[in-house]
Amino acid sequence: METELPSDTRLTDDGLAPSGEGRVLVLACGALAREILAIVRQFTHIDLQCLPAILHNHPERIVPAVREAVARSANYDRIFLAYADCGTGGLLEKAAEELGLEMLPGPHCYAFFEGTEIFVERTEDEFTAFYMTDFLARQFDAFVWEPLGLDRHPELRDSYFGHYETLVYQAQTDDPQLTAKAEECAHRLGLAFERRFTGYGDLETSLVSFAKATT
Amino acid sequence: MSDEEDDIILSELDDEELVLQMHDDLYDGLKEEIEEGTNILLERGWEPYRVLTEALVGGMTIVGKDFRDGILFVPEVLLAANAMKAGMAILKPLLAETGAPTIGKMVIGTVKGDIHDIGQNLVTMMMEGAGFEVLNIGINNPVENYLEAMDDFQPDILGMSALLTTTMPYMKVVIDTMVEKGIRDDYIVLVGGAPLNEEFGKAIGADGYCRDAAVAVEMAKEMMARKHNQMAAG
Numbered sequence: 507m508e509t510e511l512p513s514d515t516r517l518t519d520d521g522l523a524p525s526g527e528g529r530v531l532v533l534a535c536g537a538l539a540r541e542i543l544a545i546v547r548q549f550t551h552i553d554l555q556c557l558p559a560i561l562h563n564h565p566e567r568i569v570p571a572v573r574e575a576v577a578r579s580a581n582y583d584r585i586f587l588a589y590a591d592c593g594t595g596g597l598l599e600k601a602a603e604e605l606g607l608e609m610l611p612g613p614h615c616y617a618f619f620e621g622t623e624i625f626v627e628r629t630e631d632e633f634t635a636f637y638m639t640d641f642l643a644r645q646f647d648a649f650v651w652e653p654l655g656l657d658r659h660p661e662l663r664d665s666y667f668g669h670y671e672t673l674v675y676q677a678q679t680d681d682p683q684l685t686a687k688a689e690e691c692a693h694r695l696g697l698a699f700e701r702r703f704t705g706y707g708d709l710e711t712s713l714v715s716f717a718k719a720t721t
Numbered sequence: 722m723s724d725e726e727d728d729i730i731l732s733e734l735d736d737e738e739l740v741l742q743m744h745d746d747l748y749d750g751l752k753e754e755i756e757e758g759t760n761i762l763l764e765r766g767w768e769p770y771r772v773l774t775e776a777l778v779g780g781m782t783i784v785g786k787d788f789r790d791g792i793l794f795v796p797e798v799l800l801a802a803n804a805m806k807a808g809m810a811i812l813k814p815l816l817a818e819t820g821a822p823t824i825g826k827m828v829i830g831t832v833k834g835d836i837h838d839i840g841q842n843l844v845t846m847m848m849e850g851a852g853f854e855v856l857n858i859g860i861n862n863p864v865e866n867y868l869e870a871m872d873d874f875q876p877d878i879l880g881m882s883a884l885l886t887t888t889m890p891y892m893k894v895v896i897d898t899m900v901e902k903g904i905r906d907d908y909i910v911l912v913g914g915a916p917l918n919e920e921f922g923k924a925i926g927a928d929g930y931c932r933d934a935a936v937a938v939e940m941a942k943e944m945m946a947r948k949h950n951q952m953a954a955g
């Protein structure tokens with residue numbers, strides 16, 4: 507795969523068009539583009555297409571967007587859907603089944619980076635933690651701050667985050683600059699900061715096994 | 722909505738214009754203007770209940786529609802809700818004094834593990850605006866909290882909210898516990914939250930799933946009427 511990574515802003519708003527090279531498509535959330543490229547770069551038979559990451563704020567738009575993208579991808583042998591449930595209440599899983607696509611397990615990326623099983627167990631005691639991934643740290647303003655109106659109305663901060671205590675940065679990579687950025691986000695939200703290295707978690711296991719199975 | 726906001730003097734508008742202006746101000750989340758407009762209408766002799774329904778609930782209904790249609794997003798809804806809350810704070814004590822109609826009582830809360838409360842706060846206000854007495858027990862509620870609140874407050878309706886795929890199944894835990902205790906049929910159970918749907922509501926044994934606050938108000942009214950009819954018949 508020889509896809510060049512577009513800017514994070516493009517990934518948030520526009521996504522990423524497939525290169526057209528490769529027999530097999532990974533159809534992913536734009537928030538996962540960088541991570542997926544890092545994982546599957548050595549597999550030349552895989553092409554990557556991303557939908558705009560910002561769909562996250564409107565989960566009801568995810569299923570229609572996926573259906574449309576799949577309808578346009580008849581030229582691929584197989585498609586892997588690199589999405590978790592993402593707040594579609596099971597509807598994405600249903601659509602994937604109907605369309606015959608494999609999909610990531612679990613509720614959302616915060617779960618599968620950490621490992622869904624461990625995450626679900628842990629959240630019982632971690633109710634006051636707001637999670638942040640590498641992508642979210644990079645795109646904090648476009649993804650969190652601005653859509654929640656905190657740029658225009660900073661006084662709303664506590665209506666959103668008043669119940670939180672800690673920002674838990676789930677780091678996919680070791681990047682001191684990004685860690686500093688995540689820590690700054692914690693300060694802006696008035697939260698304590700914790701860094702937890704996760705790597706690519708279930709995303710890597712699922713994608714590598716898909717890539718190998720389709721070689 | 723309009724650019725001439727600063728030039729408008731609320732007290733110079735006639736009743737009809739003022740109500741429309743308050744709808745605009747609510748849409749724009751202008752808390753102080755809503756407080757001012759509420760006070761002006763009261764000074765002009767409006768019944769508190771009429772101010773609530775025509776000026777505040779009327780305005781919030783427009784906000785709700787535009788949110789549903791994707792024209793407004795969360796911060797606008799939150800600002801509008803805060804403005805409405807400020808108007809209601811003025812009206813609430815007066816509503817109690819003037820014996821405004823109470824259609825029924827409701828306990829509402831977000832389930833265990835879930836921190837999202839913007840939607841259920843909005844439902845609370847719209848239900849209050851429609852004449853329900855509401856006890857909002859906040860976020861992260863284990864089943865014990867719901868049971869205790871039902872015991873203390875004796876509501877007609879139990880409302881549960883969840884915004885996460887991981888927390889929505891907990892609603893079934895609450896309903897199943899009510900069944901076990903033999904109290905399920907004493908209450909109307911309504912559920913809501915963006916990832917839910919009607920099928921899910923049915924599957925867990927709720928009486929109704931509500932897509933938004935407007936639907937919640939309609940359904941609650943309808944079910945209360947049915948309950949009264951049944952009681953009258955039985």
Ligand code: B12
Nearest residue numbers: 593637836837838839840880882885886913914915933934
């Ligand atoms: C705002 C928001 C937040 C805010 C919440 C602030 C607050 N105080 O509530 C913040 C930023 C803090 C937040 C945190 C998190 N969030 Co959030 N959040 C949202 C967002 C963007 C909007 C929710 C909202 O407030 N909508 C506005 C209100 C008005 O609408 P509503 O809630 O749907 O309510 C209406 C109806 O549903 C109905 N209704 C609701 N409740 C009830 C109850 C009854 C009884 C009735 C009758 C009707 C009813 O009436 C309401 C009014 O019309 C959604 C995405 C979305 N668009 O839904 C994600 C979303 C729900 N969040 C999500 C996630 C993952 C999280 C976090 C885990 C993220 C993190 N980084 O840690 C944490 C969760 C922590 C926790 N333990 O709960 C995911 C869920 C994915 C999943 N698989 O479940 C979503 C879907 C976004 C996404 N696609 O990733 N979130």
